[in-house]
Amino acid sequence: MAKVPVQFTLNGSEKAEFVESGTTLLNTLRDKIGDTSPKGGCQQGTCGACSVIVDGELRLSCLTLAETCNGVAITTTSGLAEGGVLHPLQRAFLDTFATQCGFCTPGMIMAAKVLLDHTPNPSREDVVEALSGNICRCTGYEPIIQAVLTAARANSQNAA
Amino acid sequence: MALALQTFATVKDANAALKAAGTRYLGGGTLVVRAANEGDVSVSGLVRSTDPALSAIEINDGKVSIGASVTMAAIAGHPDLGALARAARAVGGPAIRNMATVGGNLFAPAPYGDFAVALLALDAAVGTGDAELPIETFLADRDNSRAIVTYVRFALPKGDSFRFLKVSRIKPKGVSVLSIAVVLEHAGNGTVSSARIALGCMADRPVRARAAENALFGKTLDPDGIASALAAVGEGIAPITDPIASAWYRAEVLPVHLGRLLLG
Amino acid sequence: MELRKSYFADVRKDDLHEIGQPRPRSDSPGHVTGKTAYFADHNFPGMLHLKMVRSPHHHARIRSIDTSEAEKHPGVVRVLTARDVPHNVYTILILIQIGPEDETVLADGKVRWKGEAVVAVLAETERAAQEAAAKVKVDYEVLPAVFDMEEALKPGAPIVNEYHGQNYYLYDSGECRKVRFGDVEAGFAEADHVLEQSYQSSPIEHAPTETTGCVVMPEGNDRFTCYTNTQAMFFTLDNTSIILQMPGSKLHFVGGTVGGGFGGKVDVIVEPIAILGAKLTGRPVSFIYSREEEMQISSPRAAEKVVIKDGVMKDGRIVARKVTGYTDAGAYSRHSPYGAQKGAGHYPGPYTIPNVWIDTYCVYTNRTPSSAMRGFGVTIGDFALEVQMDKLARLIGMDPLEFRFINAYRDGDMKAHRQPTEGAALIECMQEASRAANWPVAEKFMAMSSYKKGA
Numbered sequence: 001m002a003k004v005p006v007q008f009t010l011n012g013s014e015k016a017e018f019v020e021s022g023t024t025l026l027n028t029l030r031d032k033i034g035d036t037s038p039k040g041g042c043q044q045g046t047c048g049a050c051s052v053i054v055d056g057e058l059r060l061s062c063l064t065l066a067e068t069c070n071g072v073a074i075t076t077t078s079g080l081a082e083g084g085v086l087h088p089l090q091r092a093f094l095d096t097f098a099t100q101c102g103f104c105t106p107g108m109i110m111a112a113k114v115l116l117d118h119t120p121n122p123s124r125e126d127v128v129e130a131l132s133g134n135i136c137r138c139t140g141y142e143p144i145i146q147a148v149l150t151a152a153r154a155n156s157q158n159a160a
Numbered sequence: 161m162a163l164a165l166q167t168f169a170t171v172k173d174a175n176a177a178l179k180a181a182g183t184r185y186l187g188g189g190t191l192v193v194r195a196a197n198e199g200d201v202s203v204s205g206l207v208r209s210t211d212p213a214l215s216a217i218e219i220n221d222g223k224v225s226i227g228a229s230v231t232m233a234a235i236a237g238h239p240d241l242g243a244l245a246r247a248a249r250a251v252g253g254p255a256i257r258n259m260a261t262v263g264g265n266l267f268a269p270a271p272y273g274d275f276a277v278a279l280l281a282l283d284a285a286v287g288t289g290d291a292e293l294p295i296e297t298f299l300a301d302r303d304n305s306r307a308i309v310t311y312v313r314f315a316l317p318k319g320d321s322f323r324f325l326k327v328s329r330i331k332p333k334g335v336s337v338l339s340i341a342v343v344l345e346h347a348g349n350g351t352v353s354s355a356r357i358a359l360g361c362m363a364d365r366p367v368r369a370r371a372a373e374n375a376l377f378g379k380t381l382d383p384d385g386i387a388s389a390l391a392a393v394g395e396g397i398a399p400i401t402d403p404i405a406s407a408w409y410r411a412e413v414l415p416v417h418l419g420r421l422l423l424g
Numbered sequence: 425m426e427l428r429k430s431y432f433a434d435v436r437k438d439d440l441h442e443i444g445q446p447r448p449r450s451d452s453p454g455h456v457t458g459k460t461a462y463f464a465d466h467n468f469p470g471m472l473h474l475k476m477v478r479s480p481h482h483h484a485r486i487r488s489i490d491t492s493e494a495e496k497h498p499g500v501v502r503v504l505t506a507r508d509v510p511h512n513v514y515t516i517l518i519l520i521q522i523g524p525e526d527e528t529v530l531a532d533g534k535v536r537w538k539g540e541a542v543v544a545v546l547a548e549t550e551r552a553a554q555e556a557a558a559k560v561k562v563d564y565e566v567l568p569a570v571f572d573m574e575e576a577l578k579p580g581a582p583i584v585n586e587y588h589g590q591n592y593y594l595y596d597s598g599e600c601r602k603v604r605f606g607d608v609e610a611g612f613a614e615a616d617h618v619l620e621q622s623y624q625s626s627p628i629e630h631a632p633t634e635t636t637g638c639v640v641m642p643e644g645n646d647r648f649t650c651y652t653n654t655q656a657m658f659f660t661l662d663n664t665s666i667i668l669q670m671p672g673s674k675l676h677f678v679g680g681t682v683g684g685g686f687g688g689k690v691d692v693i694v695e696p697i698a699i700l701g702a703k704l705t706g707r708p709v710s711f712i713y714s715r716e717e718e719m720q721i722s723s724p725r726a727a728e729k730v731v732i733k734d735g736v737m738k739d740g741r742i743v744a745r746k747v748t749g750y751t752d753a754g755a756y757s758r759h760s761p762y763g764a765q766k767g768a769g770h771y772p773g774p775y776t777i778p779n780v781w782i783d784t785y786c787v788y789t790n791r792t793p794s795s796a797m798r799g800f801g802v803t804i805g806d807f808a809l810e811v812q813m814d815k816l817a818r819l820i821g822m823d824p825l826e827f828r829f830i831n832a833y834r835d836g837d838m839k840a841h842r843q844p845t846e847g848a849a850l851i852e853c854m855q856e857a858s859r860a861a862n863w864p865v866a867e868k869f870m871a872m873s874s875y876k877k878g879a
C-alpha cells in the first residue's frame with residue numbers, strides 16, 4: 001500500500017508521518033500521532049466532536065484527508081493549556097459544569113476558540129451560531145453557552 | 161484497496177484521472193469522504209485539482225463567476241455577495257461551511273444541497289472543463305456527470321429580487337424540511353413580470369416550480385395575488401421522505417412557506 | 425429559583441454542607457483538556473477491525489452462507505459465523521433467571537430483524553473489512569414479517585421468535601404481567617364519568633455522541649483485556665463468560681468512561697464477538713459501531729401503546745383505573761420483559777386508587793430489538809398517565825393541580841401492587857411547584873402533608 005508523507009505543526013510542534021493515502025486527519029492525529037483529543041462521533045460531519053483548527057479555521061478532521069494538510073498549523077484541545085495552566089475556555093467549561101460525558105467537549109472548545117479569536121465579545125446568538133455544528137447529548141447546551149460567554153468576559157477583563 | 165487520493169495541478173489532468181472506475185472528485189470532502197467513512201466501497205479512488213482558478217470569485221458588470229472549490233464560508237463572507245449570504249449560511253454549521261464547496265453542493269442529494277436551490281432560482285450556468293450547461297439541465301443529468309465542475313456563473317440579483325428560505329426543525333443549524341429560492345422581477349405597475357422559483361427536498365434534487373411561476377405572472381404580492389401560485393406550487397413535486405419529515409408533510413407545508421417568503 | 429427547605433425538617437438534619445454547594449466534577453479536568461481516555465482512545469499495533477455483515481431483510485430463513493470470497497480478500501484475517509461462537513444463543517437477563525435464551529450472537533438459520541448480525545469480518549483495516557463484508561454471500565428465503573404489536577398478538581401472525589413460540593413473553597402470570605386490586609368493574613359502575621384513551625409512542629434512539637464499541641487486547645496468557653463503553657460492566661462480563669464458555673477470571677473489563685449512554689449501552693452486543701475475534705486470531709480487535717449502526721442497529725427505547733380507562737367522581741376522586749400496556753420488544757427480549765413488568769407496577773401512577781386492573785404485554789415483532797433507555801417501562805407510561813390526568817381534570821371542570829392533590833398517594837396508602845407507600849413527598853413537591861410556578865391552589869391543599877394524620 002502506497003504511503004504518503006504528511007508534515008504539519010500540531011499545537012506548535014512539528015509532526016511528520018507516513019500515512020496510507022486516503023487516511024483522514026482524525027485517524028492520523030489519533031492513531032499515528034497519539035493526540036486523541038479529537039473524537040470520532042459520527043464520521044459524517046454531523047456531530048462536530050472531531051473539530052480541530054486548521055490555519056485558524058474550524059475544520060472537521062473526520063472529513064479532511066491528512067495528505068491535504070501539508071504545511072498547515074493544527075490546533076487541538078489537548079494543546080490549549082500552557083504550562084499546566086488551563087486556557088480560559090477550559091477553565092470556564094470546568095467552572096460552569098459545561099461537561100458531562102465529555103465526549104463533545106474537545107470539539108466544543110475548538111468551535112468556541114475560533115469564535116473568540118475572531119469575536120472577543122460575542123453575543124449569545126453569536127455563541128449559539130458558532131456552536132451550531134457541534135452536538136451535545138447531555139447538557140442541553142445551556143451550560144456550554146454560558147461557559148463560552150464566561151470565558152469571553154474573563155478574556156476582556158484580563159485585557160482591560 | 162485503500163482510498164487513494166491523487167492531486168493534480170490542472171483540471172485537465174484531474175479529468176483524465178477521473179476516467180478510472182471507482183474514482184470520485186474530492187471537493188471539500190463533506191460528501192465523498194463521508195460516504196467512504198460509512199463504508200461505501202464503490203468509492204475506491206479520489207481525485208482533486210489544486211488549480212487556483214477553482215477558488216476564484218470574479219464579479220464584473222453584475223455578472224458573477226464562482227469557482228467550484230469556493231466554500232460556503234467564502235461566499236457568506238464576501239462583501240459583494242451579500243444577497244447570497246443567507247443561502248450560503250444555510251449549509252451546515254461553521255466547520256462544514258469552511259469545507260463544503262459550491263461544486264459539491266450541486267451534487268448533494270436532498271435533504272442537502274440548499275445552496276444549489278439558490279443557484280437554480282438564479283438560473284446559473286454550470287461550467288465544466290469543456291462545456292457550459294444551464295443548471296437545470298446539469299442537475300437533471302448530474303448522476304452521469306463525469307467532467308469536473310469548474311465554476312458557476314449567474315447575474316447578480318438586483319435589489320431584493322432574490323429571496324431564500326430554509327425551513328428546519330432545529331435552529332440555527334438543522335437539516336432541511338424544505339428550502340425555497342425565488343427571483344422576482346416587477347413591471348412598472350408593481351405586478352410580477354417574471355418569477356423563478358426553485359425548491360429543495362421536493363425531489364431528490366432541486367427542482368423548479370414552473371406552474372407556480374406562471375401563476376404569479378401579472379399578479380401582485382398580496383394574499384389574493386399569490387393564492388393561485390400557492391395552489392399550483394405542488395404540481396409535479398415528489399418530496400423526499402426521511403427522518404426529518406415525510407413526503408406528505410413536506411407537500412403540506414410547502415405552500416405555507418412559499419406564501420411567507422412571497423409576502424415577507 | 426430558591427426552593428423552601430422547611431419540608432420534612434423533623435426527619436432530617438439541617439447540617440447538609442455539601443447539598444446546594446457547587447463542587448467540581450472529578451472528571452471535568454480530563455474532559456476539558458482532552459485527556460479523558462474513552463475506550464476508542466486505546467490503540468494497539470496490529471489491531472484488527474471488525475465489521476459486521478447484516479441482514480437486509482426483516483424476517484428470512486438463511487439457506488446458505490458463502491464466505492469464501494471474503495476470506496480471500498486482501499487484508500482479511502478471519503471470518504466468523506454462528507458455528508464459531510461457543511454458546512451462540514443467549515439472553516442477557518438469564519443472569520437473573522429471566523429466560524429463555526432467545527437471541528443469537530451471529531444469526532443461525534434465520535434472521536428476525538433488518539440489521540441482525542450474520543457474519544463478522546476481521547481485517548487489517550476498516551476499509552478491507554468493509555470490502556470483504558460486501559463479498560459475503562448470504563442466500564435468504566424471505567419470510568412474512570410483522571411490525572405491529574396488535575397484529576403480532578393476533579392468531580395466525582407470523583411467529584417472530586421460535587424460542588418463545590408465541591409473539592409475547594410468557595410470564596409466570598401468563599401472557600402478561602397482571603395487577604389486580606379491588607374491583608375495577610364495580611368502580612366504573614360507581615363512577616360519575618368514565619374516560620378511556622389510547623396513547624402510543626415510537627421507538628426512540630439514544631444517539632450518544634460516542635458510538636457503541638470496544639477494543640480487545642489478548643494478554644498472551646489466555647486472558648483478554650476489553651476496553652469498553654458498556655454501561656453494564658459486570659453484566660457484560662458475566663454474559664460474555666457464558667457466550668464464550670470462558671471463566672470470568674480470563675476476562676478483564678476496563679470501562680466506566682462512557683461518551684453518552686442514556687441506557688443505550690447496557691446490551692451485551694459488541695464485546696463477546698470482539699473477544700472471540702481476539703481469541704481466534706491472537707490479535708487486538710476493535711469493533712466500533714458506525715454512526716449508521718448506532719442509529720439503526722443499537723437498541724432503541726421500545727415503542728409502546730398504553731390504553732387507560734379511568735372512572736372519576738365529580739368531587740375529583742379517581743375510583744377505578746384499568747391500564748393495558750404493550751411494549752414492543754422487537755425480535756428479541758433483551759431488557760424488555762423487565763421493562764413491561766416495571767410498567768405493571770408503575771401504571772397506577774403516584775395516585776391512590778381503590779380499584780385497579782393492569783395488564784402489560786411484552787410483544788415480539790420483526791423490528792429492531794428494543795432495550796433500556798432512561799426510565800424504560802415507566803417514561804412513556806408517565807406521559808400517558810399525566811396527559812390522562814389533565815383530560816380527567818378538564819372532564820370534571822377541576823384545576824389539574826388540585827385534581828392531583830386529591831388523588832396523590834400519601835404515607836400508609838396501599839399501592840395496587842401491595843406495597844405500602846413510604847416516604848412519599850408528592851404533596852410537598854406539588855406545594856413547592858405551586859409556589860414556584862405561581863399556580864395557586866386552595867389553601868386546604870397547601871395545608872396537606874404526605875403524612876396522614878394519625879397514621
